[in-house]
Amino acid sequence: MVTGFVGAGGAPRAVVRVRSVRETRAAVKCCASSTLHAAATSSPARALPRGFFRRWIAQFADYDPxxxxxxxxxxxxxxxxxxxxxxxxxxxxxxxxxxxxxxxxxxxxxxxxxxxxxxxxxxxxxxxxxxxxxxxxxxxxxxxxxxxxxxxxxxxxxxxxxxxxxxxxxxxxxxxxxxxxxCQSFGTHINGYVRRAAGPQGLYVWLSRRSRNKPTYAGRLDQMVAGGQPVGLSLSDNVLKECEEEATLRGALLDNLHMSGVVSYRYSTRKGLSTKTLFTYDIELPGDFEPVNSDGEVEAFMLVRARDALVQLTQEPDLWKPNSALVFLAWCVRHGVYTMEDDPDDWLSVTAALHPYSHS
Amino acid sequence: MVTGFVGAGGAPRAVVRVRSVRETRAAVKCCASSTLHAAATSSPARALPRGFFRRWIAQFADYDPxxxxxxxxxxxxxxxxxxxxxxxxxxxxxxxxxxxxxxxxxxxxxxxxxxxxxxxxxxxxxxxxxxxxxxxxxxxxxxxxxxxxxxxxxxxxxxxxxxxxxxxxxxxxxxxxxxxxxCQSFGTHINGYVRRAAGPQGLYVWLSRRSRNKPTYAGRLDQMVAGGQPVGLSLSDNVLKECEEEATLRGALLDNLHMSGVVSYRYSTRKGLSTKTLFTYDIELPGDFEPVNSDGEVEAFMLVRARDALVQLTQEPDLWKPNSALVFLAWCVRHGVYTMEDDPDDWLSVTAALHPYSHS
The missing domain is CATH 3.30.750.160 (Transcription Regulator spoIIAA)
Incomplete structure (x- = not known):
């Protein structure tokens, strides 16, 4: 069973195989392969349910001071x-x-x-x-x-x-x-993407499915590369290390990698207050690049049309690691995949809420 | 006298001419043509003065409720x-x-x-x-x-x-x-840019110099295209109209135009409280595109290496229309031209302050 396709032009090429029926169902739901195969520019943008992100993002600021x-x-x-x-x-x-x-x-x-x-x-x-x-x-x-x-x-x-x-x-x-x-924690999340045609409809994102062995959010969707920020390592060195370990992304390809912003949040959990600052990075990749995992933290990679992944997020948010979905949403704002036209009543407040935790 | 150069590779080509010595001095300062001519990837990133943007951005939230x-x-x-x-x-x-x-x-x-x-x-x-x-x-x-x-x-x-x-x-x-x-006002600002090499060092931005006849901020630097949001026109229609009027930007080129975020601020002036929400758009342009103004609101266009324009902003912020500089800074954050490494103590708070006015 095939979860995703890459191909710069002609015939799609399978990149990952998964085993169980349950996994395949989730993957196919996520990848919506029929949409993937449609010409990127000719198919219309799939509609987003209005108001979804206003309700969804509220969870990231949910605590009583x-x-x-x-x-x-x-x-x-x-x-x-x-x-x-x-x-x-x-x-x-x-x-x-x-x-x-x-x-x-x-x-x-x-x-x-x-x-x-x-x-x-x-x-x-x-x-x-x-x-x-x-x-x-x-x-x-x-x-x-x-x-x-x-x-x-x-x-x-x-x-x-x-x-x-x-x-x-x-x-x-x-x-x-x-x-x-x-206390605050810090992390780095890298959005890898491919441009197949001009404009937001032509953008595809690389998503990873987290290993079933991870202690948290096993099997959920995540950025292509993501990780916590440990002591004694600079942000850049940590990002390069994670790119190598998680996706074998190295060399000249990294010339396109750049910091693109920050997403932060603070919400209550049964263990106290989760307070995180995630430094986000973006990297545009050539159509023939395929991430390969080498540290066992990723079960599969898939390349999905960005707009389809966003629509899917509104339908089944639980497929995602929550904060990675937040980082993806911020990427969608930067690249015009989620705009004022999608959500005229709420886009402004959703965009502002990507930074709910004040750093002052 | 030449204020800026465009050229995909070989010999630079003059795009605008200005008349007075005073204008030329400002333009040359801004364009730093010696840096412009250096190979985009080989010259090191010019340093930014630490702490500048923390102090500078405070003016956009300066009022006593x-x-x-x-x-x-x-x-x-x-x-x-x-x-x-x-x-x-x-x-x-x-x-x-x-x-x-x-x-x-x-x-x-x-x-x-x-x-x-x-x-x-x-x-x-x-x-x-x-x-x-x-x-x-x-x-x-x-x-x-x-x-x-x-x-x-x-x-x-x-x-x-x-x-x-x-x-x-x-x-x-x-x-x-x-x-x-x-009361709140709304506007749309379009960042036009050209990529000459991979990475943030390879990015060039199109800036405009406002006409000397404009009632506000005459002669200051601005985005390639920017304008207020009038009654009875959608955001997209307004943006397309402004692109046509201010830069003769039209047709297939616009396929790359997309909304990329929002910048908002609220500060006191001698006329009361300036409260603005600016919808930002980004458009990557081919190296041979040249904006042409047709509504008389722009005196000149120039293509400048983004990092040089940012360094210049820290040296002579008064060359800019202030809110356009804010929009440019947000673009620099999105594209890795202004990063945590530039300003380790302040980058997070500067980034968060790009949205100082809450929309809730």
Whole structure:
């Protein structure tokens, strides 16, 4: 069974084969091969349901700030911690590593002033001479919560905690604890695409299907290449590494690769607050390029007409890894695949909401 | 004297001639022809001063909300009026057309509650059967203020007043009065560009120099094509009309034209609050295309390496029409000409600030 086709002109050429009927059904739904084979410029743009993206994108800003306390290190707010979890964190801190202060009311003459609470790293930890020592002390507390089952999915992988991407990290925490503390994570997503004809109707995107073995969003649709941003690697080096590992994309082809923007979001999950900033990259590829996965993280690649993939997203959003769908939507805005004409009442607010989390 | 060159490969070809020494100096500064002639891929990217865009972009969100009252028509907030001007508006309303209510304090049991004020269109005007009658009644008041010198630059051109772009206007007001009432305006800006080599270093943009006869920002740099969005014309029709009038851009070339995003801003001016939403379009053009102006609004066109134009903007921002520079900066973000690597501390906030005015 064939999930997608590539071919600069003449006969389509199969690129990936999948095995199960279930997989094939999803793939065919996604690729809409009859549309793929139609001449790119002659077939009309398939309609999008109005209002879908307004409702869909709301999930990426879905949290109640009143339920969270800022996580402060000195004067910097570096995360947001759900109030009940803050109390668990305090109870698990043998040496007051995390100092929790709930809201308080101050009386000054005739005015009542409610001061919002916070979770603070104890000054003793701030004064520790190394990131390593500080991070170890914090990890001791987090481990207690893991043993109690309050932190799930431990990965044994530390992530820097920063207010701004360019900051030197003052603390590193276990990756699984990041949402519980509401700290920011960063990632890089690369949109690979092919132009078969002029205009938005002539654009095709390379999508990957995530491996069934991935711990998160197994089997879902994703960008051609995507990955988290680890400590100690520049954005560019990380992108080149991911391009090589995930798609064997290398050499002169990379001349066309460029940063194209940023997508960010913040929403509540059962593990706390997911706060992510994804740096997006775009690369136009020649029609005869075929991505080949070498790190086992991708099950299949497919080349799909961009407009069809967007229509499909509105029909079955659950086929996608959610934040990758967000990155794809932002790409569609940049390339005129999703325009004001598609969604006159909502396009402006959807476009603005691609940046719901303020970086200020 | 030559301001810019086009040439797909071999000898550069002059496209525009300007007359005065002053003009030539500005043009040469802008075009940096020595850089233009260097091979696009071999010359290194010129450095940008860090932090420039953070400071520069702050002007597009520079206003104090506390100085303004919402302009309400029924339950819709359709503008923002500076408090002193609101009182002038009230004084000029013989029949209470504009009802001004300053902040008031409500006492409910033990709580004091400050209710923000507003400027409201009188219900009698809301009940009028036609937009025309309503707009005429409003114009009568605005004319009084014009005669008093409180509204300047009367154009005899009405603009729709809407909360959302797609809304049917309930009121139309004289264009010169729009900032005084703080109502939204809309425009379309088209980035025309040429690719001479792979990657951001190979991108060249077509810039126009506005005619010396334009009432605003005469002689400043602008997009290849740009214009306000008038009543009764769709976005696409307006863009096609502007492309034809301003650059003689027509026919099959337009297949590559697509909407690419939106830039919006709100800042205070001596005339009130400038609140604009600019729909941006991108079009990649063949190397042998030359824009020709036919409506007298453009004095000259020039093709400039994008990175050079961006560096030049940081050196002499006053050469540009400010909002056109903002649209150019957003284009540079999309095409990797201005990236995180250029401005590690500020790129994220600058990128986010391209949408400072919320559409919610």
């Amino acid at each position: 009143a339920q969270y306390l800022p996580f402060m290190i000195g004067n910097d707010a570096l995360g947001s911690i759900e109030k009940e979890f803050a109390l668990e964190l305090q109870a698990a801190s043998p040496d007051d590593e995390f100092v929790v202060e709930l809201e308080r009311c101050e009386i000054d003459g005739e005015f009542f002033l409610t001061v919002p609470g916070s979770v603070r790293l104890h000054p003793r930890l701030i004064e520790l001479p190394s990131v390593q020592e500080r991070s170890d002390r914090v990890e001791r507390v987090l481990r207690v919560l893991q043993q109690q089952g309050a932190i799930q999915g431990w990965r044994n992988e530390r992530q820097p905690v920063v207010a701004h991407f360019a900051d030197k990290p003052f603390l590193e925490v276990e990756r699984a604890a990041v949402p519980y503390l509401g | 506390a100085q303004y009252l919402p302009f309400m028509i029924g339950n819709d907030a359709l503008g923002s009026i500076e408090k002193e001007f609101a009182l002038e508006l009230q004084a000029a309303s013989p029949d209470d057309e504009f009802v001004v209510e300053l902040e008031r304090c409500e006492i409910d049991g033990e709580f004091f509650l400050t209710v923000p004020g507003s400027v409201r269109l009188h219900p009698r005007l809301i009940e009028l059967p036609s937009v025309q009658e309503r707009s005429d009644r409003v114009e009568r008041v605005l004319r009084v203020l014009q005669q008093q010198g409180a509204i300047q630059g009367w154009r005899n051109e009405r603009q729709p007043v809407v909360a959302h772009f797609a809304d049917k206007p309930f009121l139309e007001v004289e264009r010169a009065a729009v900032p005084y009432l703080g």
